[in-house]
Amino acid sequence: MDIKNNWDIHVIPGAEITHVPVEIIDKLANRARKLGAEIIVVHGETLVEPVVSGTNLSAVSCPEVDILAHPGLITIEEAELAKENDIALEISSRKGHCLSNGHVAKVALEVGADLVLDTDTHAPEDLITCETAYKIALGAGLPRKHIKKALRDNPQKILKKNGLI
Numbered sequence: 001m002d003i004k005n006n007w008d009i010h011v012i013p014g015a016e017i018t019h020v021p022v023e024i025i026d027k028l029a030n031r032a033r034k035l036g037a038e039i040i041v042v043h044g045e046t047l048v049e050p051v052v053s054g055t056n057l058s059a060v061s062c063p064e065v066d067i068l069a070h071p072g073l074i075t076i077e078e079a080e081l082a083k084e085n086d087i088a089l090e091i092s093s094r095k096g097h098c099l100s101n102g103h104v105a106k107v108a109l110e111v112g113a114d115l116v117l118d119t120d121t122h123a124p125e126d127l128i129t130c131e132t133a134y135k136i137a138l139g140a141g142l143p144r145k146h147i148k149k150a151l152r153d154n155p156q157k158i159l160k161k162n163g164l165i
């Protein structure tokens, strides 16, 4: 992309699969990848903008998915599958989606699943600083040693997995 020649940012195309039948999440993730999405996210079963029940399970069963976003009251079994399939679970800075951050962090730590902290940015004012991200991670109950993983190591792992760094 030409943007990086003008602005000091690196744009990565991605897709967030939202409000789809659970039976076709795998198919849609593969299709998005073929169409050029470098990062595949599935909109999880957040408390405030719920998708059909079973979305979390279907998403963490699909190795093509990179991140299960705002997974709400994710179960231990779903988090174990996420770990097995190398899918990160999201701590969200977005109002509403963040209501279950503490639960998501607790379940992920319990099974050893990767966490990432995302903004779910819809508008420029949704973007946050590293300092705010750190505070949100603390607020989710993440121990300090896990915050660095969620803010830096795990995102880099996703970029490496997809050949982006």
Ligand SMILES: [Zn+2]
Pocket (backbone or CB within 6 Å): 016, 018, 042, 043, 044, 069, 070, 120
């Ligand atoms: Zn979403």
